[in-house]
Amino acid sequence: MSFKELLKSDLEIIERELEKYFEVKDEAFPHLFESMKYTTMAGGKRIRAFLVMMFARLSGGSVEAAIPFACAIEMIQAYTLIHDDLPCMDDDDMRRGKPSNHIVFGEAQALLAGDALLTYAFEVCADNKHVSPSNITKAVSILAKCIGACGTVGGQVLDLEGEKRKLTKEELYHVHDLKTSALIQASALLGCCTSDKGREYFDVAKKYGHNIGIAFQVIDDILDVISDEETLGKPIGSDAESNKTTFLDFYSIEDAKKYAEAITEEACNGLGDGDSAKVLKELAYYLLERTN
Amino acid sequence: MSFKELLKSDLEIIERELEKYFEVKDEAFPHLFESMKYTTMAGGKRIRAFLVMMFARLSGGSVEAAIPFACAIEMIQAYTLIHDDLPCMDDDDMRRGKPSNHIVFGEAQALLAGDALLTYAFEVCADNKHVSPSNITKAVSILAKCIGACGTVGGQVLDLEGEKRKLTKEELYHVHDLKTSALIQASALLGCCTSDKGREYFDVAKKYGHNIGIAFQVIDDILDVISDEETLGKPIGSDAESNKTTFLDFYSIEDAKKYAEAITEEACNGLGDGDSAKVLKELAYYLLERTN
Numbered sequence: 001m002s003f004k005e006l007l008k009s010d011l012e013i014i015e016r017e018l019e020k021y022f023e024v025k026d027e028a029f030p031h032l033f034e035s036m037k038y039t040t041m042a043g044g045k046r047i048r049a050f051l052v053m054m055f056a057r058l059s060g061g062s063v064e065a066a067i068p069f070a071c072a073i074e075m076i077q078a079y080t081l082i083h084d085d086l087p088c089m090d091d092d093d094m095r096r097g098k099p100s101n102h103i104v105f106g107e108a109q110a111l112l113a114g115d116a117l118l119t120y121a122f123e124v125c126a127d128n129k130h131v132s133p134s135n136i137t138k139a140v141s142i143l144a145k146c147i148g149a150c151g152t153v154g155g156q157v158l159d160l161e162g163e164k165r166k167l168t169k170e171e172l173y174h175v176h177d178l179k180t181s182a183l184i185q186a187s188a189l190l191g192c193c194t195s196d197k198g199r200e201y202f203d204v205a206k207k208y209g210h211n212i213g214i215a216f217q218v219i220d221d222i223l224d225v226i227s228d229e230e231t232l233g234k235p236i237g238s239d240a241e242s243n244k245t246t247f248l249d250f251y252s253i254e255d256a257k258k259y260a261e262a263i264t265e266e267a268c269n270g271l272g273d274g275d276s277a278k279v280l281k282e283l284a285y286y287l288l289e290r291t292n
Numbered sequence: 293m294s295f296k297e298l299l300k301s302d303l304e305i306i307e308r309e310l311e312k313y314f315e316v317k318d319e320a321f322p323h324l325f326e327s328m329k330y331t332t333m334a335g336g337k338r339i340r341a342f343l344v345m346m347f348a349r350l351s352g353g354s355v356e357a358a359i360p361f362a363c364a365i366e367m368i369q370a371y372t373l374i375h376d377d378l379p380c381m382d383d384d385d386m387r388r389g390k391p392s393n394h395i396v397f398g399e400a401q402a403l404l405a406g407d408a409l410l411t412y413a414f415e416v417c418a419d420n421k422h423v424s425p426s427n428i429t430k431a432v433s434i435l436a437k438c439i440g441a442c443g444t445v446g447g448q449v450l451d452l453e454g455e456k457r458k459l460t461k462e463e464l465y466h467v468h469d470l471k472t473s474a475l476i477q478a479s480a481l482l483g484c485c486t487s488d489k490g491r492e493y494f495d496v497a498k499k500y501g502h503n504i505g506i507a508f509q510v511i512d513d514i515l516d517v518i519s520d521e522e523t524l525g526k527p528i529g530s531d532a533e534s535n536k537t538t539f540l541d542f543y544s545i546e547d548a549k550k551y552a553e554a555i556t557e558e559a560c561n562g563l564g565d566g567d568s569a570k571v572l573k574e575l576a577y578y579l580l581e582r583t584n
Contacts, residue, residue: 115445133428133429
């Protein structure tokens with residue numbers, strides 16, 4: 001199967017399995033499940049879920065074992081979006097062309113939906129019937145580290161700091177390493193937690209996740225300058241307008257592009273040359289060359 | 293050791309171990325760890341942590357294995373307090389005689405401190421070196437279920453609903469079963485997850501946690517009416533003022549007291565008559581007879 005066919009077929013599985021997790025569990029609060037589902041099922045590229053599946057394949061695990069972990073990662077992604085959009089954070093009324101969670105359900109419910117999704121992700125990991133307790137324990141530990149105070153949450157703290165002043169190059173790098181790369185790394189690593197042999201691939205998964213995450217952000221910064229609103233699907237020039245520090249404070253557009261290419265190449269080193277490695281390389285270059 | 297001596301000595305251990313978890317892990321954001329620590333270390337009875345320790349003893353586990361789980365429970369308790377106090381929730385400026393987390397650190401940081409504490413709790417559980425992977429997996433699953441959409445978070449949703457209208461007796465019961473009992477149950481159950489034999493005590497732990505939780509809330513409702521501000525340590529009559537549904541909407545003070553006594557007795561049925569059972573009974577009656 002080609003990269004795009006595999007992506008499409010995996011994402012159909014993920015969408016279907018995610019839906020199941022949001023069948024109302026307690027009749028006393030249907031709105032809570034509705035709000036959790038609203039953001040989780042609102043599209044997005046699902047690249048992180050796909051990474052879980054691909055690193056499971058690469059490291060000799062099964063797709064069946066990867067599905068719950070992939071769903072958990074998408075729940076985490078949804079929780080971060082809901083909390084990031086809240087008025088006390090980025091105060092965004094729109095997300096992917098739809099009103100943000102708190103606009104539809106109110107702030108209190110949105111806050112709680114985020115809390116519930118974060119918690120649900122750990123439940124789903126712990127209840128993964130296709131993975132040994134030892135690998136589940138490893139997965140929970142990795143996930144918590146990647147998205148906690150020294151991961152995604154820490155990145156968000158630094159990002160808020162960056163709204164008040166220009167960051168140094170090192171700080172900017174640190175923000176994106178935590179805010180973007182950490183969850184991408186977690187996805188790759190969780191894929192490797194689907195089999196005992198997977199641990200041999202931890203270093204490859206970390207390097208891939210780290211570099212893909214930074215490259216992703218560099219491209220985001222470039223597109224915000226050179227794209228147009230129709231292609232990008234959101235307003236351009238928003239970084240300059242909000243005086244946000246971006247990679248273009250330290251690189252020319254040409255050099256930024258070269259840097260993204262170099263770390264994309266670096267990401268793919270060590271993947272080997274099997275079928276799954278080939279797909280992961282195609283994914284990396286697909287993200288590098290994207291226009292939105 | 294008497295119940296009070298054991299409580300005191302266990303809590304010294306918990307305070308010391310909790311402190312260690314908040315030594316700054318990343319120099320880039322010291323304030324995040326400071327805000328996480330601020331609420332977690334702000335006192336409280338630590339009854340939940342003590343329950344983890346006691347149910348470990350009751351079910352044949354070790355205290356050493358119980359400590360990380362007990363610390364995780366206190367982190368969860370702190371996260372719920374931080375999020376509950378936020379302006380979009382209960383909007384409380386004070387907590388245990390000190391300014392709430394968001395008053396000291398700002399709303400965004402408080403929200404993130406709560407998220408980080410919730411995540412850290414799962415990390416601490418997963419990294420418990422004194423418990424087998426199989427029992428860790430069970431503990432993570434139980435904890436997530438007790439504090440998720442069908443547990444504490446669901447209880448909070450119902451509680452917010454209850455601020456808009458009077459609840460029925462069944463709804464009130466459901467609120468407290470989720471909002472208060474769920475985390476107490478989780479504490480007792482996590483104690484039982486410290487050894488393989490512990491699973492035999494799951495039903496006893498559930499019954500104890502459920503009944504203690506409801507009794508705790510009934511007593512809270514009574515004290516809000518019959519106590520005075522000095523004894524209680526917080527303003528009295530606040531439930532009536534905010535038109536909140538309480539157990540006293542359905543019981544006279546005398547009947548409410550009798551009800552709390554009956555379920556405290558029920559909580560203790562099945563504990564057996566060993567040393568740990570005796571301490572758990574003393575704890576139950578200590579909570580029943582408390583004046584603040």
